[in-house]
C-alpha cells in the first residue's frame with residue numbers, strides 16, 4: 001500500500017505527474033478539483049452548494065473539502081494506494097490528514113515563481129472552440145488564430161498577470177506552512193519541476209524507491225511488493 005500527497009503550484013505539472021505515477025503502479029489518482037467539478041457537472045446536492053459559493057465569490061470551506069476527501073477515501077477502491085492532489089490546502093487540513101491517514105510521502109513539485117509566470121502567461125484559449133494553446137509548447141500556426149476553427153486566441157481572465165500574482169501569494173501563504181509541517185515529519189521529497197515531464201517522473205520514482213517509469217507503458221499495472 002502506497003499513499004502519497006502531491007503538492008505544487010499551478011503549472012508545476014501535478015495532474016500529469018499524478019497520472020504517470022498512478023498508471024502502472026495501480027494507484028488511484030484522487031484529484032479534489034476533479035471531484036468538485038464532477039459534482040457541479042452532475043448536478044449533485046454538493047455540486048449545487050459549490051455552485052452557490054462560487055457564484056457568491058466565496059471559496060469552498062475547509063469542512064466541505066474535508067468531508068469530500070473523507071468520503072472519497074472511504075470508498076476504499078485503492079487496493080494499492082493513492083496519490084492525492086489538491087489536498088491538504090492549509091495547515092488545518094494537513095493536521096486533519098496526518099491524524100487520519102498514515103502517508104508514505106509528500107511529493108513537492110518545486111517550480112520557481114518566475115517559471116510559473118512564464119508558463120501561465122504563455123497560455124491562450126480559442127474564444128470560439130475552447131481549444132488550449134501554449135506559446136511555449138503548443139504554438140498556433142498563425143499568430144493569434146486557432147488552428148482548428150480560426151477563432152481568435154485570448155488569455156483567460158484567471159491567467160492575467162495580476163490574477164496570477166494574487167494566486168501565487170495565496171498559494172505561498174497557505175501551502176508553504178503545509179509543506180513546512182510535512183517537512184518536520186520528514187515526509188517531503190522536493191523535486192525540481194523545471195525538467196521535462198518524463199525526467200520529473202523518473203526523479204520522483206528514484207527518490208521514493210519505486211520501479212522506473214516506462215514511457216511505452218499502456219497496459220497492466222506492475223505489482224509492487226508490500
Ligand SMILES: [Zn+2]
Pocket residue numbers: 126127128129130131146147148149150151
Ligand atoms: Zn478554435
